Amino acid sequence: MSKLPNASHSSLIERWHMLTGSRLFWAIVMIAGLAFCMAASTYEFLDLYLQLILIYVGINIILTVSLNLINGYMGEFSVGHAGFMAVGAYVASLLTVHVFPPGAQNLLFPLAILAGGIGAALVGFLVAIPSFKTRGDYLAIVTLAFCMIVKSVLENIDAVGGPRGLLGMEKLTTLPWVFFWTALSVWVIRNLVYSNFGRGVLSIREDEIASDLMSVNTRQVKIIAFVVSSFFAGIAGGLFAHALQFINPRMFDILKSTDILIMVYLGGIASIAGSIIGAVIYTILLEVLRPLGVWRMVLMPLMLVLLMIYRPRGIMGLKEIRLFMPLRDLVTEKLWRQKKKEAPDASA
């Protein structure tokens, strides 16, 4: 029943876990990944179409992992993720089109993306407030209303192009940048989930009143979750706008939110690995099935129906792979030492 660690670190699996637990390993993986993306985009050994798909995969991973924080880990049902994305897309695009000088676009691009994220985070803070008192279906309606408000506000401001949308962005979203922001979002959300505040988020999903009574400051936890989640939705929006080089309010309606929801529930709730798997499968399948034309929109939902019947929690629902679980060593080390103290002979 209990899963005590193997005392000897001799097995290959143990060695692999020790390796993936080290910071150096991750630093090397990240640098290698970034170098690969840079080489791919500079020397174009991946054709542009393939690069574009990878860019969308990255953006969708950011959106999925950040929405999973609210819908999976916290157990709420937000359908407003596209609204946060819109805020990020518009803030970043306005900066690059109207504010930043044309010569320094490449240099200032990360700042524009960051500003988009911060803009979305501020709005996320506002949406967190109704979540103090509202839960479940009712919070879903609040976020739905939020998504509609964002869309209609954008449609009625002429300075951002109104319903016609905004264009004039340079194609600044490159594969290395997408890799960087995707890795950052996955890392930060993993960090959050495996911290005191992340455990607070999980306890709200399990039983909000009990968690409040166990000293969890539920308001603080909800603010952190919504701010972090919307921040990364904003980042994804900025990247999306500068990959497509054109945005309009209709792109960020409830249908876009639905897309992200599908990726979350396909990959599995409350799982980082699941979010990545869901985003990758969904994005690539949509491309692969393109030759089917209209039938694609029949086949995809059908697959979802089957998934919900046979695996209602998604591919990785409530499961995680060891790769994304930090600090397990603290637990295993301590348990192992306790075990050793109790039965000194057994450890030999």
Next chain:
Amino acid sequence: MPLLEIQKLTHRFAGLCAVSDFNFAIEPQELVGIIGPNGAGKTTVFNLITGVYRASEGSIKLDDQELVGLTPHAITKRGIARTFQNIRLFKELSVLDNVRIAHYGQIAYTPTEALLHIGRFRAEEKRITNQALDLLSIFKLDEMASEKAKNLPYGLQRRLEIARALATKPRLLLLDEPAAGMNPNEIIQLMEFIGWIRKTFSVTIILIEHQMRLVMGICERLVVLDFGATIAQGLCSEIQNNPKVLEAYLGVEVAQ
């Protein structure tokens, strides 16, 4: 000076008076039972003390500091923890995480340190993980640390709930029907267990209970509630023969 002092506590749910004019005091290290028939307002009293409900009238003071109006987590941080009548563990989470969550108020790192895993993060995580595992080993639950709480047998779930409450480092522990669903044998074990907890963790305990056997066995004093009103208060032996209490539990004899 009493640890907890409740004066003129009254609570109404839209006209229904769930608790009326409840007065109560408990000294440090005491073990007091609250008994009464179904719907007497026992759990409501716990919900009022822990801040789940806000009292309509009256005052609740812990160490002479007013608790009415504080949020539940603020009250827990001041040293009151509880268990629930129907077990309310975080079912899908591991036994270890159930206990670690109760350390929320004792963590010294900030959200920024948590998001970037820098600064005090690792040291603090190590500290509370060790504390939680130590607590689990005291309760003989450390072997199941990575098991999901819902997979534990009923008796161990009750035990885990008490361990989780103690992880908040309370001075006052509120136990809401800890013997619910237990057989007479298990109740005897539970009595010893509660006495042992009181000594080991030097906590003051208020106990809600249905089963007379348990309360008479370990409580020093009893409070009897019926329809929100306090009908008797005093030592166990006095309560046992109190006509009002017998009436509340057994009903009145009707003249034929």
